[in-house]
Amino acid sequence: MNGLAAAELLADLLLVMAAALALLCALGLLVMEGFHDKLHYLAPIVLATAAVVLAVFLQEGLNPSSIKALLVFLVVMISNPVLTYAAARADHLRKGGKE
Numbered sequence: 001m002n003g004l005a006a007a008e009l010l011a012d013l014l015l016v017m018a019a020a021l022a023l024l025c026a027l028g029l030l031v032m033e034g035f036h037d038k039l040h041y042l043a044p045i046v047l048a049t050a051a052v053v054l055a056v057f058l059q060e061g062l063n064p065s066s067i068k069a070l071l072v073f074l075v076v077m078i079s080n081p082v083l084t085y086a087a088a089r090a091d092h093l094r095k096g097g098k099e
Contacts, residue, residue, distance in 0.1 A: 007059070008059065010055075010058055011054075011056075012055075014052070017048075017051050018049070021044055021045070021048040024044075025048070028040075029042075035091050036088060042080060043080065043084065045076070046073075046076055049072070049073050049077070050077075052073075053069045053070055053073045057069075
């Protein structure tokens, strides 16, 4: 197996891992009962995004599409915890909690 075939195989495995992780997160959202329990299943999607970015870098190398994928990853990595916190806080305030 040459280096190119190994890189493509690794990229394919990363994409399968990302899809499986996203599916597990979605199933967790469906199965869990409470709002706060569901919030825990939003965080691992950052790992799925990272796996997709690595797969793009392995297949495409350093070019504009891989840079765009990296920028999307950074946006997801930064916004995911902020949005999770905002949703938890909004739920807390909606239920009559103090600020």
